[in-house]
Amino acid sequence: MSREILKVSGLSMRFGGLLAVNGVGLTVKEKQVVSMIGPNGAGKTTVFNCLTGFYKPTAGTILLDGEAIQGLAGHEIARKGVVRTFQNVRLFKDMTAVENLLIAQHRHLNTNFLAGLFKTPAFRKSERDAMEYAAYWLDKVNLTEFANRPAGTLAYGQQRRLEIARCMMTRPRILMLDEPAAGLNPKETEDLKALISVLRNEHNATVLLIEHDMKLVMSISDHIVVINQGTPLADGTPEQIRDNPEVIKAYLGEA
């Protein structure tokens, strides 16, 4: 069986008197797509924020390839290869699409001050490589023709795709998508589903997903974790989750 990329156990997050996340555990294996679902306000995004270092979890361990990363700063976790998108798209709106992708490659670039000042060959090469890599990914997400447009002027679905491409630029070990299908029309959701499959099958991406679109979740996930009111409710394959009475109750209320 493939390697465990991310292993979370006993994750808790307390805001004053509110226990937003209580003992959540999940395991993501290499090249898996794992989804986290649950009613609104269940604490899914809080789990994401803990995993990516935006919150410091109150308790629990987060192991990335066996290395504990809980409590590290956000940019340090991102550098270790845990990269996320946001529920409300967070692109650099005044910068062009291709520049958005260049920013994401910042730490792979030649940032030597003098090299940049005098445009040394090494600097030019590093910039050219970054540009080529950005062009490659723009092509992957079908945005090549919009490369030089400010990101803020793109259509919503395009912005979503650009944000995913931007994450891929950092060469992540695990890609975390926070409601990537929110606000997309059915056609765009289909495209998104295809894109996630491509990421997994051709680029060996491991994906952790928060999503409300059940059709998307059921069709794409290898494994599903259900959270309700901050506590783990169920855990299993899409079929197991679909037939779980507890889950149905949490979503639809008591009959």
Added chain:
Amino acid sequence: MTRHLKSALFSALLVWAVAYPVLGLKLSIVGIGLEVHNSSPLTLAIIAICSVLMFVRVLFSDQLSAAWKASPNMPKVPAKASNFLTLPSTQRWIILGLVVVALVWPFYGSRGAVDIATLILIYVMLGLGLNIVVGLAGLLDLGYVGFYAVGAYTYAMLSHYFGFSFWVCLPIAGLMAATFGFLLGFPVLRLRGDYLAIVTLGFGEIIRLFLRNLTDITGGPNGISNIPKPTLFGLSFDRTAAEGMQTFHEYFGLEYNSINKVIFLYLIALVLVLIVLFVINRLLRMPIGRAWEALREDEIACRALGLNPTIIKLSAFTLGATFAGFAGSFFAARQGLVTPESFTFIESAIILAIVVLGGMGSQLGVILAAIVMILLPEMMREFSEYRMLLFGAMMVLMMIWRPQGLLPMQRPHLELRK
């Protein structure tokens, strides 16, 4: 019309309330006391006319704005032209043209004019440096003058105590200011927006008070005087050279002329400005320049992509401080005297005004704004009493009509070639 009556009356009264105490009353010293007199009837009449005009203007504001819009021959900058003017490539050519003019004219200009131009260049340098911090990285720094002071005092003290020359001290002053920028930046940069502004304001004042009260080393309020001027490869521009040195006019067999010294200082300032311009132009096209922009737009997204916000902000802060250090040491050399009073908060405010007036992030804008800000007060010496009033009025008008600044610049976008 009647609904404007109330506000019209109020505006007219406001004109009186503002103008009468400032223009209509004159203070004169009689013996040891002060007496208040009315000024001439003419002044009062002018204020009265102004208030009536204000009354009419507000009363008929609807009709006036309609007429304003209807008038066909209003000089208006077409959108295409203004877009063209804000393009980075256009502004580069304009800057090149300005540089050529700036290189040639001092040889024909008067001594006073060249001297003022040198002062303008100092402010251009400061404005460009602060532009990195405020315009590019979006960090509001109200204590910028502190680094200027560090640069100035570094040169003054090194030359006073150790006899170092300007050219040795210039890089040291830059390094020193950078060190201060780095050290102050570390604790400060985790703050945001307003808080950052207040704390940097405090730091600027601390540096000034420190220099003022460290009497044994910095000379306290008297400062340090007799700072030597820069030399050209060891050739001094004084009338008679110090021992073991030669003067410029002797070496080249010229008649001594004091304007040579002024022109030389001007040219040094120009070269420094050109270096700063070059560095900033490169920075805009380097990863760090893009990172500043990204950080200004969305810090959270930057963190999620693995960019360290502290280091990126710190680099902007440090680089800005370095340029202030260069400007400071040049200022000390030109002035020959540094005192803490040259580095008060009003200097920070003027530099910030230059950046905002010129258009954040725009280099040509900063140059133009520095010229306006320094030249206007010099040219309007007769009005010196009302200088601050005009200054304020100009700021208000700018914010109403051109909040984006005199000449904003579009950032040079990197484009994908197909």
